[in-house]
Amino acid sequence: MNPRFSLVLLAMAGLVVAFAPLPVSFTAPQTRTFELDARQFAYSPSELHVSPGDTVTIRLVSTDVVHGIYIDGYDLSVTADPGQTATLTFVADKPGSFRFRCNVTCGAMHPFMIGKLTVGANDWLYRSIGFSILAILGLLSARPLITDY
Amino acid sequence: MELTRLPLLKSALKSRYPQLAVFIVMLVGYIFAILAGLIGTPVGSHNFSIVFVWIAWWAILILVAVPFFGRGWCAVCPIPLPGEWLQRGAVLAPPDKKPKWLNLRVPKMFRNIWLQNLSFLLLALFSSVLLTTPTITGIVLAAMLFAAIGLSMVFERRSFCRYLCPVGGFIGLYSQTAPAELRIKDKQVCAKCEGKPCYNGSDTGYGCPWDVFPGGLTKNTYCGLCMECIRTCPYDNIAINLRPFSADLAKPSAKMDEAFKAFIMLGSAMIYAGVLLGPWGALKDAAYNVGTGAWFIYAATFLGIIFVVLPGFFALALSLSPGPSPNGRGGGVRVFSSLSTSLIPLGLMFWVAFSVSFVLTNASYILAALSDPLGLGWNLFGTANAAWRPILTSMLAPAQTLALVGGLAWSAHTAQRSGHEANVSSIPVIVYCFIATLIMLWLLL
Structure with missing residues (x-):
């Protein structure tokens, strides 16, 4: 894949992970x-x-x-x-x-x-996991692992 | 980029006086920390020894000194000074060739960092008490000072720093990632140099206190940045350079003591994140109540995670690795230790993520301890009654995410290089680092 295209793709995925609203089940506010x-x-x-x-x-x-x-x-x-x-x-x-x-x-x-x-929901945890996955994918796209040995 | 080309910096490093001035300030602070621990208030959060050692010093060490200057702390650490002065029989005077004390060489079996691994673990097992009890901190600081003095009387050079210091071991490991290094400029100059004054000493300075021949330096791990070789080199062949981060990791180590140091540090950061910063009171009780059954279970679990679980899963991951069998290329042990180099950036970033939380929530104690260091009711600077208040807690989660995800990417990149070097796939190591990062994220966020 074209490296520039990969970078743009990763950046867009990063924005989605950072800002996309997470699915939440709405419950009416209660007194707890x-x-x-x-x-x-x-x-x-x-x-x-x-x-x-x-x-x-x-x-x-x-x-x-x-x-x-x-x-x-x-x-x-x-x-x-x-x-x-x-x-x-x-x-x-x-x-x-x-x-x-x-x-x-x-x-x-x-x-x-x-x-x-x-x-x-613990938003930061889920987004951080998303960033971790993206970091690995980004690295793989820059240097494919299958051929690194 | 060679920093020693800057005339001001070079003259400051060549002269002994600027370093001595810093040393003396550090030594006074260190001795005061011992005294504060022993005679000050038993309330840790109001005692200079706890606040300045485990909050202020630790923050500077792990968030600034180690990541950016490598062994920069060792360059100004006061612990070896009294012993070294006694060993030399001088503070600044030219060295006397005749040894003042026994001046023995450290036995070969101890010339590695296994003792540093053990000394770190010894403190780590008691860390909940050590971090919170001024008396214990005072005793440990004093013990380190006297151990350094004692070893200087028996063995040559800085044997305490090189082989026993619990802090020096991990600083050395992580210093490989720092963007600063001390190296020679030209190998040929060293090859032709007679007498090797950088190692053996001369009229202008002492032989390397860290028992390192600068001409052979390929990584930061064992260079204590004492600057002695800059003073002794007759050919001006020593330089301090700026370089890319983690340059030393391009050539992975194959030493098992260093490999286990990586596991010890990685595991300790994860355990501390759970025990100290987690919401589980039973774990804190177990870690704090030394000598009880719960503490023995905690200690056994701690050691089990570090010596069995983490390296065990790492070895298992490597054994599942696709590609040529490591046994066919000099053995699995060599591949194990080489690939464990990948864990160094991850471990460092785990410690950064752990420490940033601990430091930001407790930094406000520094103001109070500055005005009343012994907890005796003083108010030297008018800040003794400064209220405890966490700082920038809204930035904690983003900062920790940045550190942990950055550490994962850094380690994965290092794994790719190490795997290429060892001729094995890096996939299992990257998966291992990913799982460790998920656990740390779950513990901290």
């Missing part, structure tokens, strides 16, 4: 409430899944020392004293996967006290 237990150095449940547009309420219960929660991407946080419950409510209007982490120094492993919030 999670009781999130926090202890040194983990959340339970550690992974939360909601749909885009959902109104999410997290009731953070700290079971040992002071803990908090900060949600990457949403820039929201709340802290809870031991034995107490703190509440954080927000509309999950940004799709994707976000880490949430403790925002109060709570002990040695505090920087690694992390959970995961997924709003809708």
Whole structure:
């Protein structure tokens, strides 16, 4: 295949992978409430899944020392004293996967006290897989593997 | 492009004083990190030793120094200094030909990087404690300093850096990808040179502390960029060059210790991404609670992934490779180690993707630790109460994708060249790298 044509094809495929909307199953926004237990150095449940547009309420219960929660991407946080419950409510209007982490120094492993919030599909993961496939295809088209030994 | 043609740079490298000035600043910082670890607050995120070693230094090392300058860190690392000064009996004075201490040659069986592989793994198994507990960080930093001193008293040159340093091993591996190198200008000049002062030393400087003859350098792995040969070469035949990325990987290594270093680093990055940055609390508990049953299972799994799973699947992939049998061409072992060179860019980019997340979310601790390095309530620069705040988290996923996909393409390209060199197909290695990248994407995104 003409190398220039391959390059154009790859660039177009790259744009599709980057910007094409992913198939989503539409669900009407709901109100979702999670009781999130926090202890040194983990959340339970550690992974939360909601749909885009959902109104999410997290009731953070700290079971040992002071803990908090900060949600990457949403820039929201709340802290809870031991034995107490703190509440954080927000509309999950940004799709994707976000880490949430403790925002109060709570002990040695505090920087690694992390959970995961997924709003809708994990777009970045799927697009990254697409980019990986494209990277390999691009390399193959530049230098076919079948004849490289 | 030869950088040493720039007169200012050349004179700065020829003189010992600029490097010494940097060394002294680094040594003071290093000793302060040890003291902070031992006498400062036990709260890691407020202790200079944790914040400056595992966040600031690590960020500079893995995101800048190694990818762009290769062994640039080794050029200013303070760890070998006290030992080297004692070994020479001088700091800057011309070398004395008479050895001050035992000056033994390192036994041949240890002249490889297996000890560095083991020392890295030893720290890696305890990394959750090491990264978060100032006392342990202080003890490890001190132990490295004293080990370097001790080895300098017994063995010649920088034996600690060359054969034992847990950091130097992987810096050497990944330095092959860097766009900078120290090389000779003209082989004939070296061939005719009498006395080989770059290796043996002369009145103008010391013989190569890294036990390398610059005339034979073909890759960055074992050159510590100490610049001593630039000072000793009587023919001005040593140059620092800019070059394309990963130039050293064009000629793949066939050494098994280097091959396993690639697996160790690749596996460690993946395990850390899952254990430290993942949402699984049980894994963090197991990694942190050293000595418990869960930790032993974690340690066994860690070692199993690195020594059995990753190399096992790699060997299996190679055995399924179409094309001529590797056994017919000098053996599968040689092909295994040659093709493992392809994992070097992938491993480096895995570490970049892991580190960028860890560093951006914790960098704000640097401001507080700068003002109150020991956690004693000081406020030297008015930033002691700076609030923790992750930086640029919206850029994390794109940055990690760029690193991981870029690493995959880089490794696949290296595999094509290595496969061509070893006369085997690179398809299995590319598939292997693709699967490893998918796992890392899943762990990080």
